Amino acid sequence: MSQPQIEIQLIAAVVAVACALPGVFLVLRRMALMSDAISHAILLGIVLAFFLTKDISSPFLVIAATLTGVVTVSLVELLHRTRLVREDAAIGLVFPALFSIGVILISRFAGDVHLDIDAVLLGELAFAPFTRFVVLGNDLGPRTLYVMGGILLLNILFILLFYKELKLATLDAGLAAALGFSPALIHYALMTLVSVTAVGAFDAVGSILVVALMIAPPAAAYLLTDRLPRMIGLSALIGIASAFSGYWLARALDASIAGSMATMAGVFFALVFLLAPERGLIAIARRRAHQRWEFAQTMLAIHLLNHEGTPEEEEEYRLEHLHDHMRWEPDFAGQVVRGAERSGIILSQGKYLSLTDQGREVARRAIVS
Amino acid sequence: MNVLELFSDLFSDYTLRTVALGSAMLGILSGSLGTYAVLRKQSLLGDAISHAALPGIALAFLLTGSKAPLVLILGAAAAGWIGTLLVMSIINTTRVKDDSALGLVLAVFFGFGLVLLTFIQKMPNAAQAGLDKFLFGQAAALLERDVVTMAVLGTLALLAMLIFWKEFKLLTFDPEFGASLGFPMRVLDILLITLLVVAIVLGLQTVGVVLMSAMVVAPAAAARQWTDRLGVMIGLAALFGALAGVSGALISSTTARLPTGPTIVLCISAIVLISLALAPNRGLVWRWVRHQRSRRRLRGEAVLGDLYALASQHDDEDHGHSIAVLRAMNRGRGGVALSLEQLERRGWVHQVGSDEWALTPSGLAEAERLATSRGEASA
Numbered sequence: 001m002s003q004p005q006i007e008i009q010l011i012a013a014v015v016a017v018a019c020a021l022p023g024v025f026l027v028l029r030r031m032a033l034m035s036d037a038i039s040h041a042i043l044l045g046i047v048l049a050f051f052l053t054k055d056i057s058s059p060f061l062v063i064a065a066t067l068t069g070v071v072t073v074s075l076v077e078l079l080h081r082t083r084l085v086r087e088d089a090a091i092g093l094v095f096p097a098l099f100s101i102g103v104i105l106i107s108r109f110a111g112d113v114h115l116d117i118d119a120v121l122l123g124e125l126a127f128a129p130f131t132r133f134v135v136l137g138n139d140l141g142p143r144t145l146y147v148m149g150g151i152l153l154l155n156i157l158f159i160l161l162f163y164k165e166l167k168l169a170t171l172d173a174g175l176a177a178a179l180g181f182s183p184a185l186i187h188y189a190l191m192t193l194v195s196v197t198a199v200g201a202f203d204a205v206g207s208i209l210v211v212a213l214m215i216a217p218p219a220a221a222y223l224l225t226d227r228l229p230r231m232i233g234l235s236a237l238i239g240i241a242s243a244f245s246g247y248w249l250a251r252a253l254d255a256s257i258a259g260s261m262a263t264m265a266g267v268f269f270a271l272v273f274l275l276a277p278e279r280g281l282i283a284i285a286r287r288r289a290h291q292r293w294e295f296a297q298t299m300l301a302i303h304l305l306n307h308e309g310t311p312e313e314e315e316e317y318r319l320e321h322l323h324d325h326m327r328w329e330p331d332f333a334g335q336v337v338r339g340a341e342r343s344g345i346i347l348s349q350g351k352y353l354s355l356t357d358q359g360r361e362v363a364r365r366a367i368v369s
Numbered sequence: 370m371n372v373l374e375l376f377s378d379l380f381s382d383y384t385l386r387t388v389a390l391g392s393a394m395l396g397i398l399s400g401s402l403g404t405y406a407v408l409r410k411q412s413l414l415g416d417a418i419s420h421a422a423l424p425g426i427a428l429a430f431l432l433t434g435s436k437a438p439l440v441l442i443l444g445a446a447a448a449g450w451i452g453t454l455l456v457m458s459i460i461n462t463t464r465v466k467d468d469s470a471l472g473l474v475l476a477v478f479f480g481f482g483l484v485l486l487t488f489i490q491k492m493p494n495a496a497q498a499g500l501d502k503f504l505f506g507q508a509a510a511l512l513e514r515d516v517v518t519m520a521v522l523g524t525l526a527l528l529a530m531l532i533f534w535k536e537f538k539l540l541t542f543d544p545e546f547g548a549s550l551g552f553p554m555r556v557l558d559i560l561l562i563t564l565l566v567v568a569i570v571l572g573l574q575t576v577g578v579v580l581m582s583a584m585v586v587a588p589a590a591a592a593r594q595w596t597d598r599l600g601v602m603i604g605l606a607a608l609f610g611a612l613a614g615v616s617g618a619l620i621s622s623t624t625a626r627l628p629t630g631p632t633i634v635l636c637i638s639a640i641v642l643i644s645l646a647l648a649p650n651r652g653l654v655w656r657w658v659r660h661q662r663s664r665r666r667l668r669g670e671a672v673l674g675d676l677y678a679l680a681s682q683h684d685d686e687d688h689g690h691s692i693a694v695l696r697a698m699n700r701g702r703g704g705v706a707l708s709l710e711q712l713e714r715r716g717w718v719h720q721v722g723s724d725e726w727a728l729t730p731s732g733l734a735e736a737e738r739l740a741t742s743r744g745e746a747s748a
Contacts (some may be wrong), residue, residue: 016506027465027466027469030466030468030469031468031469032466032469032472032473033413033416033468033471036416036472036473036475036476040579047643066446069689079645080652082591082645083644084594084645084651084653085590086407086410086412088410088411088412088413088468089407089412089586089589089590090599091412091413092413092415092416092583092585092586092587092590093583093584093586093587093590093641094553094580095578096583096587096634096638097634097635097638098633099579099580099631099634100580100583100630100632100634100635100638101631101635102628103505103628104628104631104632104635107626107627107628108627110627130536132410135613156747178413208420208476208479208483209465209476211475211476211477212477212479212480213382214472215472215473215476216476216477217475218469219465219469219470220463222464222469223463223464223465249484252483253484253485253488254487254488254491255483255485255488255491256483256486258480258482258483258485259480259482259484259486259487260480260484261478261480262476262477262480262481262483263477263481263484265476265477265480266473266476266477266478266481269473269477273459273463278465278466284462293387314736362410
């Protein structure tokens, strides 16, 4: 691997982890779409600050854009609080309007300057290594790496310092408020963090990938674990995996790196969605099938117990009779009987069935519960 | 170019007429079908559908090599539809919530669309030019065949909406009741979402993938402020959508370097702001006026009550009470002089001395009535 290749992958991984950390809390707090709103709306802040400073790399740009993100959140809340529109509609009203103003300003007045919509929306990671961080004539590496590294550090520090508060406010907002943690303060702190991260990542990977990296890895991790620390760790890992695999997919297809990373994040979510040990589609389907057999076997045991020692016993214990009594198709009845035999609930002698002691126990327990 | 000229051009200029017709169609469709989305708390589904359509457009072009509107629209609709079903199945089968499911599908499909678009751009044949107009929309590039396609498919979608009017109404407001009546609610749900997908996909070329969601939410949100009736709301949303579509598209196609999608979105946002402020009953301005009015009335009642309390301590009904006393009794609330003026206009108090006031007989009766009704309320 050449040096730019390594640098691009390093930046991609740092961006992925930096996005995944606040993303976990967005997903848990049901505010995932705020990342969509923020990452679009900060365009306006970047453009306005750019008009003022005329310098695309000014730190003022980052501050202004972050502020726009926070303003977006409060505008959504303001609109929602009028009780004239629902919260989701409020999000859908605010960010397209802010984003539109940003896009129009760019195309009207910044046509010749280095600030074009495609780059802002889609990002171009491949160019990131070209802007270097130079101190006293020493080349220390790509600038984006330092910016995103700083933001990642900020995210880690924030989560470490306020872990307890974040956890409580996220998982039990009522208790948090009762204990005196201000939910509004935590909310806005988190939203500021999301804005800073989106602003930093915006430059490298574009706004849509910010959304993908903030939502997809945490959503996948959410299906894999019930514990918050593990969910944070897994989200970071899935983010890194998306970054690396996305980079190589992009190279293979000669396509957009940001788009490929988003695609891979989606692929990882799809894999988890299908294969997760307890909550995956396959696990759910298997559990349902298992429950269906178990239920049928229990019903069979109860049926046999009901008629044990009665005059109809001989009639009711015939295998063919299950078709009339339980309304089971002969195939299904045969499978249930074989299964029940294997689990030691019944014995079958020729065409006649009888309960074992274990079977009686199963039936009695099912009736009592 | 002045407004009058623009209007005369609207009927004579071929390009302008095409653009206006296409944008009007877009507004009517997304406005009316968006109404259901907003009422069913699915406002942001439009965002997911429009982003999810991007890979469909790219794949349709990759597979057929054609840029015919119908081919691209079919591709977009298929992808948007699959995206929606994915969102629904993620919500229904896992504990991932609706917001995450929407954001996930939106971003991942869009990312995949980008991969395909950049892949297409680097292919040797240059026939791919123009696919990127789907990002922000380009009303000026609308051709007659685009508008014809939009009109035919759009009319079909609107017809379907009218045919299933009663069923969709049930689905929106009381799906359980609908199910108990024996209507196939799941089928209707998917049908309504399919119509929404059609509406969104038809607008993509004009407004673009990124901002199409605003055309679903905003007209309906604006219309909601003016009415409580579904039929009126859909009509208004269609009108607002068409108004914003036509004005936005015209402004952008007559001005250099003004992208269509954002311009249309700003037009509809303005309509939303006006509706939020001015709509009768729900509008914020009216709410403020009502609030001020009731505040004034309550203040007047408080002063009247204070005067009544003072009067009951004196035998002489015409004994004047100084405004300073009333101010002291009314501490912190202010506006005593204003309230007295207002009460005087209603004939309930009259001025006795230089700054002294007393109740009139009708004022006394009113104060007694208030005191008893308050007593009843607290009892």
